[in-house]
Amino acid sequence: MNRRHFNSIIAGGLAATVVPPRWLRAQADLRVSGDRLTAHLTALAEFGKNPEGGVSRVAYSNYDRDARAVVLDWMRAAKLEPSVDFAGNIIGRRAGKESELKPLLFGSHIDSVPQGGNYDGDVGSVAAIEVAQTFAEHNVVTRHPLEVVVWQNEEGGLFGSRAVSGQLTAAELKTVSNSGKTIEQGIAFLGGDVSKLEQVKRAKGDIACYFELHIEQGGTLEAGKIDIGIVEGIVGIKQWEVTVTGFANHAGTTPMNQRHDAMLAAARFVEMVNRVVRSVPGRQVGTVGRIQAFPGAPNVIPGKVVCTLELRDLDDAKIDVLYGRIKAEAKKIGDQNGTQFDYNELHVNVSAPSDPQMRKIIADAAGVLKLSSRVMPSGAGHDAQAMAQIGPMGMIFIPSIGGISHAPKEFSRPQDIANGANVLLRSVLAADQAL
Ligand code: GLV
Numbered sequence: 001m002n003r004r005h006f007n008s009i010i011a012g013g014l015a016a017t018v019v020p021p022r023w024l025r026a027q028a029d030l031r032v033s034g035d036r037l038t039a040h041l042t043a044l045a046e047f048g049k050n051p052e053g054g055v056s057r058v059a060y061s062n063y064d065r066d067a068r069a070v071v072l073d074w075m076r077a078a079k080l081e082p083s084v085d086f087a088g089n090i091i092g093r094r095a096g097k098e099s100e101l102k103p104l105l106f107g108s109h110i111d112s113v114p115q116g117g118n119y120d121g122d123v124g125s126v127a128a129i130e131v132a133q134t135f136a137e138h139n140v141v142t143r144h145p146l147e148v149v150v151w152q153n154e155e156g157g158l159f160g161s162r163a164v165s166g167q168l169t170a171a172e173l174k175t176v177s178n179s180g181k182t183i184e185q186g187i188a189f190l191g192g193d194v195s196k197l198e199q200v201k202r203a204k205g206d207i208a209c210y211f212e213l214h215i216e217q218g219g220t221l222e223a224g225k226i227d228i229g230i231v232e233g234i235v236g237i238k239q240w241e242v243t244v245t246g247f248a249n250h251a252g253t254t255p256m257n258q259r260h261d262a263m264l265a266a267a268r269f270v271e272m273v274n275r276v277v278r279s280v281p282g283r284q285v286g287t288v289g290r291i292q293a294f295p296g297a298p299n300v301i302p303g304k305v306v307c308t309l310e311l312r313d314l315d316d317a318k319i320d321v322l323y324g325r326i327k328a329e330a331k332k333i334g335d336q337n338g339t340q341f342d343y344n345e346l347h348v349n350v351s352a353p354s355d356p357q358m359r360k361i362i363a364d365a366a367g368v369l370k371l372s373s374r375v376m377p378s379g380a381g382h383d384a385q386a387m388a389q390i391g392p393m394g395m396i397f398i399p400s401i402g403g404i405s406h407a408p409k410e411f412s413r414p415q416d417i418a419n420g421a422n423v424l425l426r427s428v429l430a431a432d433q434a435l
């Protein structure tokens, strides 16, 4: 049997006239354990659990560290050989039959946003381990070496995956993360070593491909009653810290027409960002997600405000155009009350299209499993966009109930999670043959 024939059986269904050998039929029937997926997700949800539901398991917190220890155990049980790389990523390796082939990667992340949910990242991480465990239990040996990856600090800005794709800059290591630790300190906390980050970098062509299963985080699949989303591309994301400088003065004695109120300018800025982003057609989004006034007292006119600005779109050039317009409008706001706007770029995730061959593999896998699917963009950032810099990338989405994510009420149904994991499993097998 040649490879194309094999592939059509694994990914695209069985040609009517051909009877495949028993070992191949066994692979076509492989399914993950939905019960084990649920048990692992339930166990992960204990780390950083919040009383209102969901978790606050921000990267480099004790909860993050403790959950990662459990992930290492699960990887060992799945007969993977796990280790922590110099960037703090967990990589579980499994040998392939053809050791000269580049590794085939799949995984996700287990860090969360503050007050996040139990599914973002967790689903793709436990599913990746589950796929490996299913292979181990059924003695499936792939051609390619496999690497199941749990990336560190996805939520802060894809720090682990961008270290591997070579996009992480030295300056970013000083960024203070949500845990209070800098990226540098956080990487050391997880067992990495920033002095050796060069060694984790991989060049284009160093991986066979990368797959990631993830919850949609929007409501498209649920609303359309569609089982599987095939990601066509992941948005580019740019974030800045914006400092508005005015003049702090007495809130009782300074007349209203003599104030250089940084908070007032910042309020106008928030409204203006929304207006500018909505002023052109498209799916672009813009957000001011954090804001702090200084000195921060009821009886002092704020002399300084520090806030964030985030812009996202599939087209990085459009982000730049919007940013230019926002800066010009902010200058006008500042001129009105004698305040000044300054911008410090926090980080950039460049947009990434998925690979057409990976999309086809995922679509075929869904079809064979009799799951409905549609091609769709991802408005959320993912480690997959860093991996797209170094190899073919494919992403699988499953429905998020109510389109809620980055919130305690984030939920995906166990059946959808098992469906997604089975699509991942078949996609890995198909790519293993096709590449
Ligand atoms: C990650 O979840 C992001 O889209 O910010």
Ligand code: MN
Binding pocket: 109, 120, 121, 154, 214, 381, 382
């Ligand atoms: Mn995520």
Ligand code: MN
Binding pocket: 113, 120, 155, 380, 406
């Ligand atoms: Mn997220």
